[in-house]
Amino acid sequence: MSITRVTMSLAMGSLLTLMACTATQLDDLPEDGVEDTNVVPGDDDDDTTNPAGDVDSDGDGLTDAEEDELGTDKDNPDTDGDGYLDGEEVLGNTNPNNADDHPYQAGWTIDACRNDVQHEGNQLGQVAQDFTLLSQYGEDVTLSDFCDDVVLLVGSASWCGPCQAEAPELAGWFDDHEQQDLMVITLLGENIYGQTPSRADLQEWAQSFGIHHPVLADSNFQVTARFIDGNQIALPTMQLLDRGLVIQVRDGWVSEGQVEQLLMP
Ligand SMILES: [Ca+2]
Ligand SMILES: [Ca+2]
Numbered sequence: 114m115s116i117t118r119v120t121m122s123l124a125m126g127s128l129l130t131l132m133a134c135t136a137t138q139l140d141d142l143p144e145d146g147v148e149d150t151n152v153v154p155g156d157d158d159d160d161t162t163n164p165a166g167d168v169d170s171d172g173d174g175l176t177d178a179e180e181d182e183l184g185t186d187k188d189n190p191d192t193d194g195d196g197y198l199d200g201e202e203v204l205g206n207t208n209p210n211n212a213d214d215h216p217y218q219a220g221w222t223i224d225a226c227r228n229d230v231q232h233e234g235n236q237l238g239q240v241a242q243d244f245t246l247l248s249q250y251g252e253d254v255t256l257s258d259f260c261d262d263v264v265l266l267v268g269s270a271s272w273c274g275p276c277q278a279e280a281p282e283l284a285g286w287f288d289d290h291e292q293q294d295l296m297v298i299t300l301l302g303e304n305i306y307g308q309t310p311s312r313a314d315l316q317e318w319a320q321s322f323g324i325h326h327p328v329l330a331d332s333n334f335q336v337t338a339r340f341i342d343g344n345q346i347a348l349p350t351m352q353l354l355d356r357g358l359v360i361q362v363r364d365g366w367v368s369e370g371q372v373e374q375l376l377m378p
C-alpha cells in the first residue's frame with residue numbers, strides 16, 4: 114500500500130509539472146492584457162479575477178468542468194483505478210473510464226488517431242488489418258495505437274538463426290529513430306520448442322538482443338501469415354507500413370535507408 118502511494122504521488126508530481134509547463138507555454142494572450150501570474154494545474158485561463166473558475170479538485174490534471182464533460186470522477190484522480198491519472202490518460206490518448214485501456218508500461222506513445230483507422234486489408238497500398246497480441250510486459254499491444262508512426266513488422270521465431278542475427282540491428286533502428294515516430298514490432302510465432310511463445314519467451318527474446326520495442330506472441334504465425342502468399346513462410350519476414358498504416362513493402366527486404374526515407378517530414 115505504501116509503495117502504491119509513493120508511485121502515485123511521483124506520477125502526480127511529474128504530471129503537474131508537465132501541465133504547468135504546457136499552460137505557461139501555450140496560453141493564449143490574456144484578454145485583459147495582464148499575464149496570469151496565478152498559473153495552477155488545470156487553470157488554462159489567463160484571468161486573475163476568477164482563478165477558481167477552473168478548479169482541479171483531485172489534482173489529476175483535469176478541471177472539474179472537464180471531468181464533468183468526460184464523465185470522470187472529479188474527486189478521484191484515477192477514476193477507473195488502472196494506476197494512471199485521469200489527466201495522464203487524456204494526454205496519452207487512453208480512456209480514463211476503462212481500466213483495460215491505459216498507457217503502455219514501456220512508454221510507447223499511443224497516437225490520437227487510434228480509434229479512427231479504417232482498416233482495409235493486407236495487400237500493398239492498403240491500410241493493414243488490425244491485431245492485438247500479448248507483449249513481453251504481459252500487456253496487449255494493438256497495431257492501431259501506432260497509427261501515426263512508420264511501423265516495421267518483423268515475423269520471427271525463437272529457433273530461427275537469421276532472425277536472431279538481425280534482431281540486434283533492428284533493435285538499434287528503433288532506438289535511433291523512436292523520436293522520429295518509428296515503431297518496430299517483432300511478431301514471434303514460436304519458441305525454441307515450436308510452441309506459442311509465453312511471456313517468458315518474449316522477455317527472453319527482448320533481453321537477449323537489447324530490444325526496447327514490442328515483442329509479441331503471434332500464435333501459429335497468424336498475423337505474419339496474413340502478408341504471405343502461399344503456405345510457405347520464409348523467416349524473417351518484413352512488412353513496412355507508412356503513417357496511417359498503409360503497406361509500403363509487403364513480405365520483402367527492408368533497409369534502414371527505406372525506413373529513414375519514410376520518416377522524413
Ligand atoms: Ca480533476
Ligand atoms: Ca478525476
Ligand SMILES: [Ca+2]
Pocket residue numbers: 191192193194195196197198199202209
Ligand atoms: Ca486511470
Ligand SMILES: [Ca+2]
Pocket residue numbers: 193195202207208209210211212213214215
Ligand atoms: Ca484507463
